[in-house]
Amino acid sequence: MPNTDEIAHSRHGEPHAPAEGPDAEGRSGFKMLARPLRVLSKARRFKWLRLLLAGETADGAERDGEAVPAKLPKALTRTLRGFEPPAMPYATAGDLPKRKTRRRGAGRRFPFCLRGGPGGAEPAWLMLFVFCAVFLLSALPLIRLGWAGFGGLVEGEAARVLFEAATFAALRNTLVTAAGGMLISLMLGAFFAFAMALTDIRGRLALSFAFMLPMLIPPQVTALAWVEMSGPSSPLLKTLGLAPPLGSPQPLYSLSGIALLLGVQHAPLVFLAVKAGLAGAPRDGVEAARLSGASPWRVFRDIVMPLSFPGLIAGAAIAFVSGIGNFGIPAILGIPASIETLPTLIFSRLASFGASTFGEIAALSSLIAVVSAGGLLLQSQALAGRDYRLIGLSGANAAFALGRLRFAAEALLWAVLAVVLVAPLLALVASSLVPAYGVPLNFKTMSLHAYGEILFRQSVTLTALRNSLFLASAAAVGLLLVTVPAGYLLVRRRGALANLLAILIEIPYALPGIVLAVAFILTFAAPLPVIGRSLYGTIWIILFAYFSSFLAVSLKPVMSAFLQMDPSLEEAARLAGAGFLRRMRDVLLPLIAPAAGASVILVFLIAANELTVSALLWSAGTQTLGVAIFNLDDSGSSDLASALSVLVVLMVIALMAALEFIAKYLPGGVLPWRN
Amino acid sequence: MAQLILNHLSKDFGSGRPAVADVSLAVRKQGFLALLGPSGCGKTTVLRMIAGFDKPTDGSIEFGDRRLSDAARSLPPEKRNMAMVFQSYALWPHMTVAENVGYPLNVRGISGEAWRKRVAEALSLVKLEDFADRRPAALSGGQRQRVALARCLVTEPDVVLLDEPLANLDQHLRKSMEETFRAFHERSGATMIYVTHDQAEAMALATDVAVMSEGKLLQVAAPAEIYARPEGRVVGGLIGRGSILRLKLPDAAGRALDWLLLGAALGAGGQAGEGPLSDVLVRPEQVHRGTDGISMRVVSCIFEGERFAVTLSLPDGQQLKAYSSAALGEGATVPFIVSGGWRL
Incomplete structure (x- = not known):
């Protein structure tokens, strides 16, 4: 044994x-x-x-x-x-030498020195490198932001912005939409999670995949798609003859519209959290309860609900915080109706640049940071050590047989997906094919004009495409340089320093992107010390901000790979005589390669569609895809915006499919839509 | 070939109780030492300190006149010229069998014909020549084990460490792997340290057995010696089968006891022995049926194939294990002679 x-x-x-x-x-x-x-x-x-x-x-x-x-x-x-020497039992052969405290030529026996962890597993420079990189990307901008916010409060000049009526209104709108969105996310996400983790419905993988899509489709595209689906000018409704009369209001340009879309966008977060929580309810636990005589309903109430409670809390908190920081949805839906939330307020303040702008946006984003920190604090209070999300255990599949209800449940799930995912995307496709605003779509009017326009004639969209591809690939590949050593260190070496490192990596990801963008503006607006030039206004500041905000995304798959690797694989290489770099190259890197590939694709996927950070950091010539879609819609070219969005959605699906293709080589828990 | 010496070795992970406490041990040159002990006794920690994965908190490890580790410094594992068979085998899944075996050669800068020759030689020793191009995933447990062993063979390590290498194999494979280990030890001439919690395995393979418990080294001796003359209750209970009785024995009795002394102590003459209570280890093979013996009640009698294992109850209630060639009825009273015992 x-x-x-x-x-x-x-x-x-x-x-x-x-x-x-x-x-x-x-x-x-x-x-x-x-x-x-x-x-x-x-x-x-x-x-x-x-x-x-x-x-x-x-x-x-x-x-x-x-x-x-x-x-x-x-x-x-x-x-x-x-x-x-104290009594020593029964040495087998030869006399034991007395303990010698002084030996000749001691230095010769130790041809190495100043090694890192126990047994010298890794060189000391590794920790230094990772720590410096993480400090630069994470701690420095946040310290700068906190300092600026504090300075603004003390001087009083910028603090006044906190007491303006517009700020109060924006704060109220933010809280209302985020809370409403959280409720919708909870209902949708919990329903899907329960159905998929606990019942015997068919097509789970396809359902999961489809349900995760809204999370990976950029929010401004989601908003655009829903706008194209509803309202008087919707090509889809026009084609179906269901459009309300012209001049009637677009129902989504409202607080409840924003809340609804935030709910749809962030439902996958609740879904993931609840599903992970249910993974802690093993199937045999449910079966044991059934054998003890509990009816399915009692099992659900007594076993499943208590176990899923932490997941529900965690999911609710994440959905709330994400709702507070969301920029794309309130930007598309709120600005036409003059509804400001805190992120859009920061955006408009930065657009009308003035003397006190930096202080104001620092104060406003500190406000967002405080509200989100409150949400996260509540979450960690409610969770207290029961967070399984990083582990990705296998789910408690098919604990309940639905019997005749199964078909009804499947139909309901797909119907919900049809409304929240398929219909908006169809509307998006439809509006990208109409030749002009307000024209109904049919086989005669259909044209690919918009696609030709964005792909071959508009230099702005081409620049945006090029910028986004460059930023996303540079961020995805460049981050590996930090996250591979960081993942190695975090797994191999625990302790106070490693904990600090983990927290520093996690913070920028947990914070709303808009706060991070402001922190980067504040840090890099001044000329850099050595070069003497400012990064602000160049594409590099966006790249740095991406490095910072996607550090955690890039780290997660790599770290799971290191966690799941048998440490004796590396130890065997050490005994074989391989030094640190050698065994990194020969043993560790080949083994984590699939996870590193997944990390690259995930970061690319999110970075290529990013809007919040680049909306604040772009300037002429450095716009990204997200910014381009937003600007096209803002200037009334909804057909071009839709066409670009369709391309973005296709790219998202293609990349997700690529991940699905390499899924069997990946450590568990890397792909959110798989068990 | 130099001698491996553990000098007052201690390891404390900071949990309050040291994992290894003051272990001193000199391994016989080219010896095969089995580190034996129950789970959590610190034997794996000792092995990992010898390999260099853990650093001792006190004491030192020397190899010949080279100091490998002490609390201040530790030679990294890659510079120790040791090899190890891990319990999980630790084969690199992305390399073929030949690449796995040849990796220590790659690191030492050996390539080309010399590399091929030595890898083929190592593989032929574990009879895996035909599997050179397979991946570890395509091998059975026993084959993986042999690949791991070949990886140790391919260089000429000073010390070979084996961390419960047979724990994941079934009974049949264990026997044949034991043979392979023995042959490997004879051929390589390396010092071998073998961690196990299976005393039969330890006795069968090793030239010396070291018994550990709760971080302390209790006894080191050759298998026959440790079987015949264990030190203390823990070693006595761990090595071989047997019962530990508490008997009153005269001080002058010595440690090896015979039927005269034992019979008196067990109350053959109608009264219990005299003197202070001592622990006495009695092996089952030292208990025989005999008409002039002491009557004992049969508590259980279990068929084990070659014989029956009998549990007997002494008049004072203590239990004693014995072997019997014939079945005994439970509850029957049968006279037994205890021909020998060892005072612990």
Whole structure:
């Protein structure tokens, strides 16, 4: 029988140990935890100090230092000096040499020095590199933002913006739409999650895939598609003869319209959270409850609901925070109806650039950050250590047989998808094919004019396409340089420093993109120290902001791959004699390659469609696809905007399909729509 | 070939109780040492410290006159010229069998004809020549095990570490792998350290057995020695089968006990023995039926194939294990002689 306890102890217990290798921690000065130490190692603990002060590295000198303490009790001194080795049982062969505290040529025996973690698993520069990169991308802009917000409050000039009526209205609108959207997300997401995780409906993968699509379709495209679906000028309704008379209001240009779309956009987040929570309810647990005599309804109430509660809370919090930070939907739906939310308010303030603009947007985005932090705090309070989302366990499939109801349930699920996904996308396609605004679509009027326009004639869309492809691929590939070493370090080396690293990576992802964009504007508006030029207005500031906000997206698949890799694969390479870079190249990288590929595609997918960050950071010549769609719609060219959106949706589906294609090589939990 | 020495080795993960406490041990040159102990006794931690994956919190590890590890410094595993068979085998799934086996050669800069020759040689030793181009995923558990072993063979390591290598194999494969290990040890001349919790495996393979419990080293001896003369209750209970009785024995009795002393202590003459209570290990093969023995009640009698394993109850209620060639009725009272015992 495998000796599992001990293996678990040796494999997993060690990295958790608060004090791993006294010198690794001590040398770098991060030693914080007290540990029952023998006198012997006490001297070593402060070696880093001596190294720092005197530059004393010779092993011999170090060992002399240990033998010096004179006022110790006699027995202890003897032990320290090695005169009296304690009784040693039954050495098999040869006499054991006395413990020697001083050995000749000690330096020769250690041809290495200053290694990182316990046993020197990785070189010290690795941690330094990762930490610097993460600090630059994550901590620095946020510190700058906090400083600017604080400065604005103290000086009072910019703080006034917080007490303007427009700010109050925007705050109210933001809270109302985010809360409404959260409710809709909860209903949709929980319904789909329960149906898919617990019942025996068919076509789960297809349903999951389709239900996840709204999350990956950029919000401005979702908003555009819904606008094209409803309202008096909808080509789809016109074609079907259902359009309301011209001049009647577009129902989506309202608070409830914004809330509805936020709900649709973020329902997959609730879906994922609830499904992950249900994975903690194993099928045999449900079956045990059934055998105990509980009816299906009682099982649902007594077993499933309590277990899914953390998932519901987590999903609700994520949906709420995402709703607060969403820019694309209120921008498309709110601006025509003069409904401002906090993100659109920041956008319009930045557009009307003035003397106090920086202070104002810093104050406003601090307000968003505070509201989102409140949401996340509530979530972590309610969750307290029950968050399984990163683990991606297999779901509790088919715990309930629906019997005759199964067909009805399947029909209902697909009908919901038809309304929230298929119909808007059809409307989008329809409006991209009409030759002019307000013309009904039929086989005679249908034309590909809009596609020809955006692909071959409009230089703006071509530039946007080029910029987005460049930004997305550079961000996706460039991030791997940081996330592969970071993932390795986070898995291999736990402790205070690794925790700090994980938090620094997570923060920019948890914050609404608009806050991050403002933080980057503030940090890089001034000329850079060495080059003497400002990044603001160039494409590089957008790239840096992407690096920062997608760090967590890029890290997740890579880290799951490292987590699921048997650590002995690397240990075997070490014993084979391979140094760090060598085993990175020969063993680790080939093994995480599929996950790194998924990471590239995921980041590319999200970055190519990004609007919030680039809406604030773009300038002439550096617009992205998201900005281009927004601007086209803003200027009334809804046919061109629709055509571009259709291309974007096609690209999203193609990339998701590519991920699905390599799914079997990926670690579990990387692809959100798979179990 | 130098000698591997663990010198007052300790490891504390900071959990309060040290995982390994003051283990001192000199492994016989070219010896085959089995580290035996129950789960969580620290034997794997000792192995990982020898390999260099963990750093001791106190004490040192020496190989000949080279110091491999102490609390201050540790030679990284890649510079130790050791090899290890992991419990999970740790074969790299993206390399073929030959690439897996030859990787230590690649790292040492050996390529071309020399590489092919040595890989083929290592594979032929574990009888896997025909599988050179397969991936590990296409192999059975026993074959993977042999690939891992070939990977150790291909270089000439000073020390070969084996971390419960047979734990994931079925009974039949274990026997044949034991043979392979023994042949491997004879051929390579490397010092081998073998971690296991299976005492039969340890006794069958090793030249020396080291028993650990709760982080401490209890006894190191050759298999026959440790079987005949275990030190203390833990070792006595762990090695081989047997019962530990608490008997009153005179101080002058020595440690190896015979029927005269035991019979008296067990109350053959109608009264219990004299002197302080001591722990006495009695092996089942030392308990025989005999008409002039002590009457014992049969508690259970289980058929084991070659014989019956009998549990007996002494007059004072203590239980004793014995073997019997014939079935005994449960509840029957049968006279038994205890021909020998070992005071722990």
